Structure formats: C-alpha cells, structure tokens
Amino acid sequence: MTGSREALPDVDGSGLTLGDRAAIALTEYREGNRQALGELVREATPLLWHTVRAQGVDQDAAEDVVQSTWVALVRHAETIAEPKAVLKWLLVTAKRAAWESVRKHRDDEKRRTELPDDSPEHPMALPAKDPLPDAEVLRDERDRILWMSLQKLPGRCQELLRLVSLADRPDYRHISAAIGMPMGSIGSTRGRCLAKLRTILDEQGDFSWI
Numbered sequence: 001m002t003g004s005r006e007a008l009p010d011v012d013g014s015g016l017t018l019g020d021r022a023a024i025a026l027t028e029y030r031e032g033n034r035q036a037l038g039e040l041v042r043e044a045t046p047l048l049w050h051t052v053r054a055q056g057v058d059q060d061a062a063e064d065v066v067q068s069t070w071v072a073l074v075r076h077a078e079t080i081a082e083p084k085a086v087l088k089w090l091l092v093t094a095k096r097a098a099w100e101s102v103r104k105h106r107d108d109e110k111r112r113t114e115l116p117d118d119s120p121e122h123p124m125a126l127p128a129k130d131p132l133p134d135a136e137v138l139r140d141e142r143d144r145i146l147w148m149s150l151q152k153l154p155g156r157c158q159e160l161l162r163l164v165s166l167a168d169r170p171d172y173r174h175i176s177a178a179i180g181m182p183m184g185s186i187g188s189t190r191g192r193c194l195a196k197l198r199t200i201l202d203e204q205g206d207f208s209w210i
Contacts, residue, residue: 018043018177022090023083030077041070044087046174048094050163055098065101069094149200156181157193164190 016024022044028036048069052062072093073086080086150158159179164186176183 018047019084019087022087026077026080026083026086037070037074043174043177044090045070046163046171047178048090050178051091051094052098053165054162055095055102057098057101061101061105062098065094065097068097072097145201149197152200153193153196156189157196160186160190161193161197 022040025036025040045066048066049062052065053059057065069090073090080089150161153161156179160175160181163175163178172183172186175181175186181189
C-alpha cells in the first residue's frame with residue numbers, strides 16, 4: 001500500500017507535490033494566513049482517509065480520527081520543526097490515532113463480553129429463542145472475504161478501489177493526485193478492477209450476499 005507516500009504527483013501543472021504544497025501551507029499559516037490550511041485540508045483528507053481506513057477503522061470512527069488529526073496539526077503547527085515533513089507528520093498522527101481507535105474499540109468489546117452473568121446486558125441473559133445469525137458476524141465475514149479478495153488484485157487496483165470506497169461521491173481529482181492516474185482513465189480502470197474483483201469472488205464460491 002502507498003498510503004504513507006510523501007511525494008504525490010502534481011495535477012495542476014505547478015510541478016509541486018502534495019508534500020511541497022503542505023509545507024507551503026504550513027509556512028503561510030505560521031506567518032499569519034489563517035486560511036492557508038483550508039486547501040491542504042481539502043487536498044489531503046482523502047489520503048488521510050485512505051490511511052486511517054487501512055488500519056481497520058470503521059467509517060464513523062474514521063471521520064473522528066481524520067478530524068482529530070487536523071485539530072492536532074493546528075495545535076502543534078508552531079512546533080513542527082521542518083515544514084517539509086508536515087505531510088509525513090499528518091500521516092503518522094492519523095495512523096497512531098487509528099491504532100488507538102481500534103484498540104479502544106476492542107477494549108470496549110472485551111468489557112461488554114465480560115459483564116456478570118446476572119447482568120441484564122449480558123448476552124446469556126437475553127431470551128434464547130433460536131436467534132438468527134448476528135448481523136455483525138455476517139458483516140465481519142463479508143469484510144474479511146472482500147479484503148482477502150482485494151489483496152489478490154494488482155497493486156494499482158487495490159489503491160484505486162480503496163480510495164474510491166472512502167466516499168459516496170469520490171473526487172477523481174484527489175484520487176488522481178494520490179495515485180498518479182489521469183482523471184479520464186479512473187472510471188474505466190475502476191470498472192475493470194471491479195470486474196476482476198467479482199471474478200475472484202465468483203471463483204471462491206457463492207458470495208451473492210456480499
């Protein structure tokens with residue numbers, strides 16, 4: 001995966017990478033231009049999303065993690081020694097926050113399953129009337145199968161499908177900047193990658209429920 005890539009291709013003809021533009025934005029922000037980070041937020045958020053989701057964070061929690069990463073940048077803007085390292089700083093901060101989110105979720109799940117037997121919230125205290133398969137179990141199994149199948153695709157397809165899946169209406173310009181693919185070819189390439197993914201799923205059995 002290339003979620004932590006520092007230098008991303010330019011798409012506006014300026015010759016500057018996203019890392020270069022991040023350094024300029026931070027410098028201008030420090031010099032008093034409080035609007036300088038706005039464009040950086042718009043450009044780099046899809047990359048942060050890609051990084052956070054790749055750590056296993058669900059969509060709702062990912063929103064909080066990405067937002068907290070930007071808040072942390074504002075809080076520490078004056079203490080980052082090298083502006084050229086700000087994009088890497090953002091990615092590292094987002095990864096660490098994602099790991100903490102995953103750890104907290106697991107701890108919460110563990111506490112929930114360790115409730116006393118006589119607690120009304122304990123699973124064993126619920127009526128046992130031939131319950132249907134838990135929706136969360138099915139969802140986890142679906143996600144496991146999809147991620148395993150995704151990893152069998154070429155690296156280019158993996159990158160593209162991960163980024164496209166992060167938003168209901170993906171911004172092709174940002175995706176183009178993140179993976180260096182011309183905007184005009186993203187749609188057709190996405191279609192071919194999805195077709196390959198469906199073929200892999202079909203070869204494994206009947207997964208029409210995915």
